[in-house]
Amino acid sequence: MNDSKKSIKDYIKADKQEAFFKLSSEVYTDPYLFNLEMDKIFYKSWVYLCxxxxxxxxxxxxxxxxxxxxxxxxxxxxxxxxxxxxxxxxxxxxxxxxxxxxxxxxxxxxxxxxxxxxxxxxxxxxxxxxxxxxxxxxxxxxxxxxxxxxxxxxxxSLSSDVPEFENYIGEAGKLLRLIAQKFPGGIEVLRGYHKYGVPINWKLAFENAVDHYHAPFVHESYFEAVGHNPGRRIDLRSKDLSLYLGKGHLVDLMFREYEIYEVDEKGSPWYLNNNGNLTEIEKKWASKITFHLAIFPNVIVFDVASPGPTIRVIRPVKVNYTEVYSYYYLPKNAPKEYKEKELRASLRFYGPAGMGTPDDLEVLKLATEGYKVKEKEGKYNDLSRGVHRDFRYHEILELVNAEMIGHGTDDTGYRGFYKWWAKIVFGEELDF
Ligand code: FES
Ligand SMILES: [Fe+2]
Incomplete structure (x- = not known):
């Protein structure tokens, strides 16, 4: 087929009524698509820099x-x-x-x-x-x-003809603002960082940051080591959620009311005291929720304590090669012990010698091996988990207006990402 004749139907088969969403492996392996993505996404839209x-x-x-x-x-x-x-x-x-x-x-x-x-x-x-x-x-x-x-x-952006920034950042802007203002004095990125190259497509590195389904399997050894191993059990009673915020931006959100925060006698984390920057609903978020915010197309901010404050920047190099930069950030004015604890948490999980990231990279490489299969039906990824349900139940979600909300383990983020991707890369709306 002439490459320029390719359309979204060559890559995605989705039908809401029939409750299926299938993604061809070729989205991760096709060099034609990689060039198209550079042109339509990276050169015509906003990109995170630093x-x-x-x-x-x-x-x-x-x-x-x-x-x-x-x-x-x-x-x-x-x-x-x-x-x-x-x-x-x-x-x-x-x-x-x-x-x-x-x-x-x-x-x-x-x-x-x-x-x-x-x-x-x-x-x-x-x-x-x-x-x-x-x-x-x-x-x-x-x-x-x-x-x-x-x-x-x-x-x-390399283009002078991009949508207004506010339009691009949309609802994700509210969560970036929250990250920036949660701590009196703001945050700062540490001088040292990690950089690693992986033989996978850039989208795998982006999406995996909000894929909650894999955690009990890929990170079992980590959970065991830190002492709260849930076992290989998907707990639908947990209130973890997957949000699609629109414009390709995704959130993996966790309600964490246990040992993560050191609280004062009123039960409030130190950084909320006298913090006049935040609204009431933002304060609720800042004290009860931790999240991974993936901003299309190239940055994920891992909010404090989930399991450590990190900014991950994705650099697509080739269709099957990606560089990842892992920056660690801390609240500028935090007590020394707090900073040390948070940094340790980040490195323990996200560092290239940590207990989380190397395991993630291993399974992403395994997926890439599987993407060599070109068989007509066998080449599809099934992304239908959670199509039939909606988790729009929690009042705390009022802060952001999400387009789709699934359980944390649902494929909501993937479906949202590819809905936006289809629109940007092929100019086509998926009915989903
Ligand atoms: S001085 Fe820069 S390329 Fe010659
Ligand atoms: Fe992971």
Whole structure:
């Protein structure tokens, strides 16, 4: 088949009345789709870039990617955060090879053209060798046209023609705001982070962060080690929920009223005392709920104590190769013991040598092996769990207006993600 003739029907079969939702394995293996996703998702929409606390003082910079495009984020001398395309205007080499640092200039390693950190081309070796018409003012590093700082979370877009940020972030914005404001003084990302490459498609890394069904199986050894092993039992009485917030944004939400929070004599966690930033419903969330918030297409914020505060950034490299960056964040003004405990919790689970992440990566690789099967019916993933039920029952959910709510173990997140994906990549609405 001519690739450009492919449609959503080649990848998804779904029928709400008949209660099935089938996803072809090819969504994770088809190089044609990978290129289409770069174009339609990563280059035409908003993408998470970093947290403002990673650029602390003037001239701090970090390098990252939007899709396959290399980017530099920098805090200029004047304190403004800018996004630059990390590509020399001479022969195209990366002008910055470091992942982070502090510098007023970027000097291209190839022929030494030198740029200021606000992108201006300041000097080229042997200027006299160029004609009079050679205009350095027109040869600065290109800027990312769109950059937004949303409660400290920085998002950008390579397209000047994207929907308003508020429109893109939608209901997920309320939860980002909550994460940012839950702690008096806000949060900060720690200097050190982990980065690992995995031979899987980027969507697997994104989706698994809100897949609750796997936890008792894949993470059995972790639960055993930390002493609250539920066994290989799916407990539908647990109030864990899977929310689809619209626009591709997903939440895995857990009500945790046990040992996680240290509370004062009124039963309130320390950070809620005198915290005037939060509304009543936000306070209820902050004291009773912990969640994983997956923001389409490339970041998951693991809210405190679930099991540790982490920001996971997904970088698609190839159709079958993905890099994952794991940043750890903490409340800036928290007591020292609290910080130490939270960081330990994060590393214990999410670190590459932790008890959670390596197990997740193992099963995602196993899934990728299975995706080599191309048999007509055998190549489909079944995502029908929970199609027949709705868990829209809890008053605490009033904070966000979710499009779909399933039990934590339901495939609600997958269905929501692919509903949005179908719309963005193929311009088609799935009736689901
Ligand atoms: S490619 Fe950068 S100076 Fe030549
Ligand atoms: Fe997991």
């Amino acid at each position: 947290h403002e606390s990673q650029l602390k003082v003037p001239n701090d910079y970090l390098t990252t990617y939007i899709g396959e495009i290399p980017i530099i984020l920098v805090k200029t001398e004047g304190g403004k955060i800018l996004g630059l395309i990390n590509r020399c205007r001479h022969r195209g080499a990366l002008v910055c090879r470091q992942e982070k640092g502090n510098s007023k200039f970027f000097r291209c390693p190839y022929h030494g053209w030198t740029y200021s950190n606000d992108g201006r081309l300041l000097g080229v070796p042997d200027r006299d060798g160029y004609p009079e018409q050679f205009n350095m003012e027109k040869l600065g590093l290109l800027k990312i046209p769109q950059l937004v700082n949303y409660y400290g979370f920085i998002f950008g």
